[in-house]
């Protein structure tokens with residue numbers, strides 16, 4: 001018998017995406033001169049895979065990467081569009097839940113039917129039946145119709161049947177995720193046993209990296225229908241988990257930047273050659289009430305232009321260029337290019353952009369970064385003076401900081417000096433020199449009120465090295481730093497931080513009073529820092545609220561004490577576990593000592 005259990009050679013799978021039902025029917029009829037109109041979607045592209053007998057291969061990858069399509073082709077459930085697949089051995093495939101069993105039949109009837117389909121009848125079938133029921137621990141439910149089973153119960157029965165039939169090749173697609181942690185552990189033990197004792201080959205798809213590590217010696221990472229990494233499981237899983245963390249960081253950042261993920265990825269991508277600056281035009285309130293014509297934006301040092309963008313020109317929104325406007329469809333308030341004095345320009349106007357701003361990126365050669373003390377942003381255009389247009393810059397700490405207003409200096413030229421601190425030390429509260437207060441994005445009208453007493457000007461989430469982060473390993477340090485400015489003397493404010501889970505459950509609250517700290521009287525700018533060291537939250541996504549409370553009476557604490565300023569769930573971060581079995585670790589990560597006596 002061949003030592004190769006599975007060999008796939010240049011396997012591709014194309015699905016036809018029909019424009020209408022009618023086109024699909026025409027295609028099905030296979031008429032010689034009529035073809036149903038369709039787009040082609042390639043779920044798999046030229047995939048090569050060789051699995052030796054007894055191999056335990058974990059397949060990982062994002063949703064839609066093509067993992068199930070590959071397994072279905074190997075299991076013979078789907079025909080490839082091109083390429084060859086050779087499978088040497090009896091295959092048991094555990095694919096989507098809901099396939100394989102008859103829903104109206106009981107568990108018992110389904111088990112006997114599956115056994116007889118494999119030619120196992122009589123005493124042998126009764127013996128296997130007992131083993132299956134014992135392993136699945138479904139004694140109480142075995143005479144109920146399968147349609148009444150939960151997803152986890154279904155997975156238990158399906159797995160128990162598939163492994164009792166002594167497969168030579170076992171294909172498992174995610175179904176174990178439906179079961180509980182206890183049963184998933186049992187399944188991994190059983191799979192290890194059948195490879196060790198019976199030399200079975202296992203192909204295992206899971207989004208749970210820890211299960212892949214527990215079971216598999218080799219792993220394949222799939223992306224967009226191709227295999228992008230194939231190697232020892234621990235190496236592939238590590239790369240994959242790192243990439244997932246970057247994606248999570250990107251998800252938080254793109255939401256804060258009010259940009260699509262693709263655009264945010266381009267801005268975050270480090271380049272040795274260029275330093276990218278993300279700016280945006282913004283008005284108080286949502287969309288501009290007026291139309292502001294923008295022709296050209298330049299970043300200058302003294303009189304020399306470091307980078308410049310002709311707005312409205314061809315490719316002015318090409319994100320592969322060093323300078324570009326961000327005109328994501330329906331998201332921003334940039335108009336289409338318009339004719340302007342024989343040239344082209346764009347308007348910053350009410351385009352109903354969901355993100356309510358007009359962002360753009362300018363780059364300067366990275367070697368100039370240290371020589372940027374006197375940068376000038378020069379905007380040429382025609383700004384309607386009846387409305388104030390602000391320029392804001394994105395700092396690495398995760399905020400848009402206001403750096404100035406487009407005030408006409410005559411001749412349609414608006415120059416905004418960017419302080420070096422706004423660029424090089426974006427985390428400092430006074431980064432913004434040219435406006436009264438450095439304000440963060442999405443503040444409401446009343447936050448700009450002249451009667452305002454104290455404002456939170458910036459909030460940072462950083463790790464123990466002070467690096468701005470949105471993804472933290474469990475049990476490490478998370479610092480929440482609140483920068484504020486008090487416009488007149490404020491007596492005894494209370495600084496507070498609250499973490500919520502996305503489902504609304506409050507996970508933690510800390511405030512300066514609870515921590516026995518009396519702030520006293522404050523005036524001007526200052527910083528309050530909460531250090532969560534180590535962070536006791538379990539793996540997951542969290543929202544952060546920060547507030548400066550007017551007072552807090554701990555004895556009669558009401559739900560939401562009055563505040564000078566509050567950023568309600570405006571910031572977010574994720575916690576991940578460096579241990580396997582992350583989802584079993586729970587919502588909190590408490591200190592615990594262990595004593596054992598014998």
Ligand SMILES: Nc1ncnc2c1ncn2[C@@H]1O[C@H](COP(=O)(O)OP(=O)(O)OP(=O)(O)O)[C@@H](O)[C@H]1O
Pocket residue numbers: 015016041042043061062063064065066067068069070
């Ligand atoms: N019958 C089909 N018709 C059209 N497209 C399909 C069909 N089956 C799968 N696809 C598409 O092929 C791509 C790959 O799907 P597949 O189920 O193989 O991905 P996957 O990696 O298993 O994803 P997941 O982790 O979400 O299960 C997806 O974009 C999916 O929408």
